[in-house]
Amino acid sequence: MxxxxxxxxxxxxxxxxxxxxxxxxxxxxxxxxxxxxxxxxxxxxxxxxxxxxxxxxxxxxxxxxxxxxxxxxxxxxxxxxxxxxxxxxxxxxxxxxxxxxxxxxxxxxxxxxxxxxxxxxxxxxxxxSGAAETEAQIECAGLSLDAIGHRVSAAGQTLELGPTEFRLLHFFMTHPERVFSRAQLLDSVWGRNVYVEERTVDVHIRRLRKALSPHRHDRLVQTVRGAGYRFSARA
The missing domain is CATH 3.40.50.2300 (Response regulator)
Known part of the structure; x- marks a missing residue:
C-alpha cells in the first residue's frame, strides 16, 4: 500500500x-x-x-x-x-x-x-451517497462542523482544530449521548492498527476542549468517571 x-x-x-x-x-x-x-x-x-x-x-x-x-x-x-x-x-x-x-x-x-x-x-x-454528505453537516448547541470543508465554527467564528481533534469532534458529533471508553475512541478515531497509549486520548480531549472553550462548547465534551467520554448538550 x-x-x-x-x-x-x-x-x-x-x-x-x-x-x-x-x-x-x-x-x-x-x-x-x-x-x-x-x-x-x-x-x-x-x-x-x-x-x-x-x-x-x-x-x-x-x-x-x-x-x-x-x-x-x-x-x-x-x-x-x-x-x-x-x-x-x-x-x-x-x-x-x-x-x-x-x-x-x-x-x-x-x-x-x-x-x-x-x-x-x-x-x-x-x-x-449524499447521506454521508448530509451527515457531514452537523450542528449541536450552536456548534457547527462541516466535514467536507473541514471547518468547525461557533457563533459565526471559525475555530482552529488540529487534524486529530477534528476527527475526534466529528466522531463525537455523529455519535452523541453515547459513552466511549479510551480504547473505543482509539479504535474509532485513530484506527485499530495504530498503536498508541490510551492516555493519548486524554491529551487530545484537553486540546479539543481548549479549542472549543471560547464559546463554552467545551462543556459538550463530558467526562464519565470510570467509563470514558461522551458528547452531549445535556447538563
Whole structure:
C-alpha cells in the first residue's frame, strides 16, 4: 500500500495486480482524484481505518479474502457501513453482478473500463451517497462542523482544530449521548492498527476542549468517571 499527496476526494484501489492499480490510479489522477492502493483485503482494511478514503474500487479476486466477503464485512461494520464501494472486476456474469450488489456494493463495473466511464461511475456513486454528505453537516448547541470543508465554527467564528481533534469532534458529533471508553475512541478515531497509549486520548480531549472553550462548547465534551467520554448538550 502507498500514500500520496491527496486531493479532497480519495479513492482506494484494492487489486492484487500492481499494473492494474497503477493504470487505474493514473486514470483517477487525470480525473482529479487522489488514490491509495492495497494488494489484498488485510491491507485494504488497514488503509480504510487509517486513511479513511471516500470510496473503494474493489476487485473480486484477492489472495486472502474475496472482494465480495470484504464488501460484506465493510457494510456490516458501523464505521464503514456508509463507505461507497464499486466492484471493479473481470467477472461480468449476471449472477456475479447480482451477488456483488446484494452484499452492498454501490455499483458493479466489469474490466476493462474506459477512464471516462470509470470517472462517471465514481461521480454517480458519490452523488448517490449524499447521506454521508448530509451527515457531514452537523450542528449541536450552536456548534457547527462541516466535514467536507473541514471547518468547525461557533457563533459565526471559525475555530482552529488540529487534524486529530477534528476527527475526534466529528466522531463525537455523529455519535452523541453515547459513552466511549479510551480504547473505543482509539479504535474509532485513530484506527485499530495504530498503536498508541490510551492516555493519548486524554491529551487530545484537553486540546479539543481548549479549542472549543471560547464559546463554552467545551462543556459538550463530558467526562464519565470510570467509563470514558461522551458528547452531549445535556447538563
Amino acid at each position: 502507498q500514500e500520496r499527496n491527496l486531493p479532497e476526494t480519495t479513492i482506494l484501489i484494492v487489486d492484487d495486480e500492481a499494473a492494474i492499480r497503477e493504470m487505474v490510479g493514473f486514470a483517477l489522477e487525470r480525473a482529479g482524484f487522489g488514490w491509495l492502493e492495497a494488494a489484498d483485503a488485510a491491507a485494504a482494511q488497514v488503509v480504510i481505518a487509517d486513511q479513511k478514503p471516500d470510496l473503494v474500487l474493489l476487485d473480486w479476486m484477492l489472495p486472502d479474502l474475496s472482494g465480495i466477503h470484504l464488501a460484506r464485512r465493510l457494510k456490516r461494520e458501523e464505521l464503514t457501513a456508509q463507505l461507497p464501494i464499486i466492484m471493479l472486476t473481470a467477472r461480468g456474469e449476471e449472477e456475479d453482478r447480482i451477488r456483488g450488489l446484494e452484499v452492498g456494493a454501490d455499483d458493479y463495473v466489469t474490466k476493462p473500463v474506459t477512464p471516462r466511464e470509470l470517472d462517471a461511475r465514481i461521480k454517480a456513486v458519490l452523488r448517490r
